[in-house]
Amino acid sequence: MTPPVVSIVAKSGTGKTTLLEKLIVELKRRGYRVGAVKHDAHSFDIDREGKDSWRLTRAGADTMLITSPEKLAMVKQYHAEQEPTLAETVAAHCGDLDIVLTEGFKKSAMPKIEVHRRERSSKLLCRDEEQDPTLIAVASDSALNLDVPLYDINDAEGLCDFIVEKFLS
Amino acid sequence: MTPPVVSIVAKSGTGKTTLLEKLIVELKRRGYRVGAVKHDAHSFDIDREGKDSWRLTRAGADTMLITSPEKLAMVKQYHAEQEPTLAETVAAHCGDLDIVLTEGFKKSAMPKIEVHRRERSSKLLCRDEEQDPTLIAVASDSALNLDVPLYDINDAEGLCDFIVEKFLS
16 A cells, blocks of 8 residues: 655745654654655765665665664665656555655655745745646745645644545545 | 575674675676665664754654665664564565675574684584574685585685575576
């Protein structure tokens, strides 16, 4: 079973990660198994130089796993293959979860909640700059006139009600 | 398809990671897709404090993924569930690989190669301390009298021939 995916999108510097953190906390409080996916356009470096896991990846391991009684960590190289789509990534790694929230992935076809702050921009990515049919709600600090539900940017509980109602009921 | 798994075992300080590195390099040179799994008895910390990915895990994400054009990183919490067995971990995450080498997992039922250095110990984990039926070869700096093939501890190429012959032909 592939869980539903909701992408939190925003112009940079609007506070996507902060809202995502609040939504994760709220969904966990309600007992859901939650995944979070972040896209990094650059070559991130999650592992630490000199550690055994880093040595195994450097030696050429296509997939490096560390497992402990508490958790699993994995670094998987894509090599010549294309980066999988968000839907493929979720299908491959999130089958045990109830819902997945993503940061970014503005161009995917997944449902989106846009975070908006007036001081950052007067315009919405998914409405003013283009008419994105996958937008399902907006979290803003401003009173906007919209064709989708509007939530206060700090109302993680209200947004969580909306997500549960739409995807988990 | 679940790939074959070979565990590199040794008493601590014998040089498991060094041999594993050499075997990964050699298997990659021959064109195989290689996985490496390390067991960490302690609570490892692969992520870095303050980073977005760390914030999402700290907020409670059961599974945290970072994806980029080059690679994927994942941290998955086991929570109340038992730590999966090595076979379950490989089945879940290594289906796209040709072979998986592990460091440790001495108690699993997977085939094992023991690394041995006389100055570390005169005894083998899988022969002198117990008669482990899963031992398939030994890499040592000493001339041992054994019922399984013996390779020089630096002969990654010979060990690789053995692994390919046994599991990948």
